[in-house]
Amino acid sequence: xxxxxxxxxxxxxxFDDDRRGVIARARRAGVEHIQCVGVTAASSELAVELAQSxxxxxxxxxxxxxxxxxxxxGAWDRVLALLxxxxxxAIGETGLDRHWDFTPWEQQKEYFDRHLRLAQQRDLPVIxxxxxxxxxxxxxxxxxxxxxxxxxxxxxxxxxAAMAAECLELGLYVGFAGNVTYSNRKFxxxxxAAAGIPRDRLLLETDSPYLVPHPLRGKRDxxxxxxxxxxxxxxxxxxxxxxxxxxxxxxxxxxxxxxxx
Numbered sequence: 001x002x003x004x005x006x007x008x009x010x011x012x013x014x015f016d017d018d019r020r021g022v023i024a025r026a027r028r029a030g031v032e033h034i035q036c037v038g039v040t041a042a043s044s045e046l047a048v049e050l051a052q053s054x055x056x057x058x059x060x061x062x063x064x065x066x067x068x069x070x071x072x073x074g075a076w077d078r079v080l081a082l083l084x085x086x087x088x089x090a091i092g093e094t095g096l097d098r099h100w101d102f103t104p105w106e107q108q109k110e111y112f113d114r115h116l117r118l119a120q121q122r123d124l125p126v127i128x129x130x131x132x133x134x135x136x137x138x139x140x141x142x143x144x145x146x147x148x149x150x151x152x153x154x155x156x157x158x159x160x161a162a163m164a165a166e167c168l169e170l171g172l173y174v175g176f177a178g179n180v181t182y183s184n185r186k187f188x189x190x191x192x193a194a195a196g197i198p199r200d201r202l203l204l205e206t207d208s209p210y211l212v213p214h215p216l217r218g219k220r221d222x223x224x225x226x227x228x229x230x231x232x233x234x235x236x237x238x239x240x241x242x243x244x245x246x247x248x249x250x251x252x253x254x255x256x257x258x259x260x261x
Contacts, residue, residue, distance in 0.1 A: 003031045003250065004031070004254035004255070006155070006254050007093075007177070007206065009037060009209065011043050011047050015209070019050075022225065023056060025224065029225075035058050035059070036058070038062055038093070039063065044061035044082055045082065048085050051087035058090075060091065060093065060127050061088055062092040062093055063076070064095075065096055066100050066103055090124055091118055091119040091124050094115035095131075096131075119152065125257050125258060127155050138163070138167075153174065154167050158190055159189070161189070164196070168198070173257055174193075174203065176231060177207040177211045178211035178212055178214070181214040181230060181231055195239050199241075203253055203254055208222070215230075232247060232250070
């Protein structure tokens with residue numbers, strides 16, 4: 001079985017001491033590709049460097065909503081320049097976040113709009129962050145879809161079945177991370193949504209170093225791509241699906257969306 005971790009932040013300092021070991025463990029676990037996702041201009045540049053140094057890694061470039069307030073003075077131009085580099089396959093991470101208050105709301109929306117328009121202009125998939133901003137994100141996605149085709153993924157999905165249904169209608173994929181393995185009551189709407197996603201729209205991710213999956217949650221400080229197998233097994237069980245079938249589906253879906261060779 002092979003897997004693709006469609007969202008990880010291997011450029012971050014949590015991996016500085018053993019990044020090569022993390023990549024090797026992922027490869028041994030059957031993770032054939034890892035998408036390293038930028039959140040600032042600097043981290044996007046690091047993601048691209050990692051992609052060019054490791055055949056397992058592809059890069060996404062963008063500015064996270066929580067980083068947008070610190071991204072003036074040429075940061076956007078640096079992101080744009082990266083699109084000409086090899087192995088850049090997506091725009092993002094972008095979106096909206098009402099949980100934190102690091103970036104003024106209107107500035108978040110302006111940067112999200114920039115990313116959406118750029119993704120449509122370049123015919124690249126967009127990686128969308130949504131935290132406590134479902135209605136706002138959907139409103140902007142509807143506007144984008146009215147302009148033309150929209151390709152992308154709602155990453156580390158945390159919404160309910162209604163949110164998932166509209167994302168699917170807009171043409172998006174839905175990515176699941178370690179939070180889908182959590183059985184707390186607050187995660188039941190998420191788990192119910194995961195059970196109903198069509199096989200051809202489902203993606204796996206870790207969001208490393210975040211969202212450590214059960215049963216390791218609380219037992220280790222850092223998630224990593226090799227642990228996507230735990231999320232895959234939990235998702236397969238939740239959906240009543242054979243794990244080999246789910247692995248094949250999600251790998252094929254990632255290759256399709258991100259046009260991986």
